Amino acid sequence: MFGLLVAMLWVGLPALQAAALPSTGLMGTVKSSDGKLMEGVAVSARANSQTITTSVFTDQDGQYYFPALSDGRYKVWAQAVGFEAARGEVAISSGKKIPQNFTLRPMTDFHMQLSGTEWAESLPGDTPEDRRMKEIVHNNCTGCHLTGFVLAKRFDAAGWGVIMNTMIEKQTLPDSPNRKLLQAYKEDLIAYLTKVRGPGPSPMKFKPFPRATGEATQIVVTEYDIPRGDNPNFVMLPNGSDWSEGIASGDGGVLHDAVPGKDGNVYFSDNTYPERTIGRLDPRTGRVTSFKLEDKDGLASRTHGAIADPKGNIWFNNGTDGTIIRFDPATEKFQRYPKAEGTGKTSGHIELDSKGNVWTSANVGAIKLNPATGEYTDYKSITPGGGIYGIGMDSEDNAWIAQLSADRLMVANGRTGEVSEVVLDPLLEGVSEKDQEIGKRTGAINNAAPLYHKGPRRLGGDPKGDSVWVAEFWAGRLAKINNRTKKITEYPLPSKYSHPYDVVVDRNQMVWIDLMNGDRVVKFNPFTEKFTEYPLASLGTEARHISVDDSTNPPTIWLAYSGLARIGRVQFRSNPAGQGRLAATTK
Secondary structure, eight states, rough: OOOOOOOEESOOOOOOOOOOOOOEEEEEEEEEEESOOSSSOEEEEEEESSEEEEEEEOOOOOOOOOOOOOOOEEEEEETTTBBEEEEEEEEEESSEEEEEEEOOOBBBBBBBOOOOOHHHHHHHOOHHHHHHHHHHHHHHHHHSHHHHHHHOOOHHHHHHHHHHHHHHHHHHOTTTHHHHHHEEEHHHHHHHHHHHSSOOOOOOOOOOOOOOOGGGGSSEEEEEOOTTTTTOOOOSSSSSGGGGGOSSEEEEOOOSEEEEETTTEEEEEEOOOOOOSSEEOOTTTTOEEHHHEEEEEEEEEEEEEEEEEETSOEEETTTTTTTEEOOOOOTTTEEEEEETTSSSSEEEEEOOOOOOOOOEEEETEEEEETTTTTEEEEEESSSSOEEEEEEEEEESOOOOOOTTTEEEEEEOOOOOOOOEEEEEEOOOOOOOOHHHHHHHHHOOOOTOOTOOOOOEEEEOOTTTTSEEEEEEETTTEEEEEEEOOEEEEEEEEEEEGOOEOOOOOOETEEEEEEETTTSSEEETTTTEEEEEEEOSSSOOOOOOEEEEEETTSSSSEEEETTTEEEEEEHHHHHHHOOTEEEEEEEE
């Protein structure tokens, strides 16, 4: 009766130990003004007149060291929330040791340094009404704007009233769910925002999250500035590098998705500006090249999702005419795949199945393209509409499509073509009958939702397992759905208010999540069921897409910073304990 014994073995390195600093390169120690060594401090370096910022984090001994940097003069700075930034300038010369120590002095007023998630967590929640209003702000005011941007300035009741009226009248459509929600909660929001961010004393208690420790400090974050497609000289300021400037606002949305190509470059979509369809980043130099596919009016076709195929081609969904396009990096040419009028139009995310078919979410549900024949197949969702957005493929080539405002997922069977759906249970705990009634009356939209909505946004399938992983945007959860039994298991993220946006699974079956509101990237280990949060080096990243490069060891994470006009790369200095895959042996 012993049956099958499965021994779970770690494939990876032992637990991290204090590492000796290398003999050459930029390195040093960070202390606080009282002489204590500081772990988890971000130390950044940027060469003069360059567009690349490299950042590392101090270890348990307060030490940091950089990977090899090109020769030249660099600005170097160290930052931790609650402390004044310390700055220096050094000359980097290969083969030489460049020491640069920092001392950080505490500051009393550090609220501008906080991430959107920290702002949200600082809102009062001592009474049932405070907790209710915190959720109303979360679900109605932070779907497009980061919490720290919304709350950074203070207004009296008249000022908040002007802002609310402007949002209702200028930023929403008549009879739309977000207009109805804002109208329903208008007076409550004005009173609450005046209470927490008005001219009088505020009940907000600003408290930064703990700094990164251990494994989470053993990373190198490289951030690349991306210019606008219609302005190669565009520079975004502030750009998130100086946390004391607060969360930026402006023209950060110059890209949406970014994926590594087989040629070593990174390709990104552009759905904002008229002179660029896609862009290419050379991570070695920071050079950005724009490519334009003209529409019928001579403007650049808009793109949103992006994915690389095994041959090195890059696929995008064309938001201008609702089709799929292919870009060949070798020839730098686009190939159009025309689609018949009156059929489904592409939107949202894009994926590949194991047979080379290209799938994308669409206004009808999902669309599949066979590149060999140019044939499209439309798959209609059981529940029409519902804010169709993300798409992911499971290990059996079934397409899963998130219906963000309907709290469900459409499933298209890749073999039979049959369509089914999985419905997420509502979040009713703590939601009053009044707020439930408001939600039923107003409905939901992708960037605003009733208090009981979970909001499946983007998702990723595990090609080696039997799970699909879903980012629940409003609930702040990661959902695991068994692609055979449809069983749902949900894991609350470290903060409900981080707005998990996208999910990807690496070759070791680790699950990676980007946080639109959090300036962190999260790893979920499905074998230990533990989260690890890795800090990013910029404030206000607003990351809406995450991709993984499995060709490196360990895998490399790429992020599109929609809030800062940047692309971020996260590299791991070792295979951290717990990242290794659990291997199964039988006896």
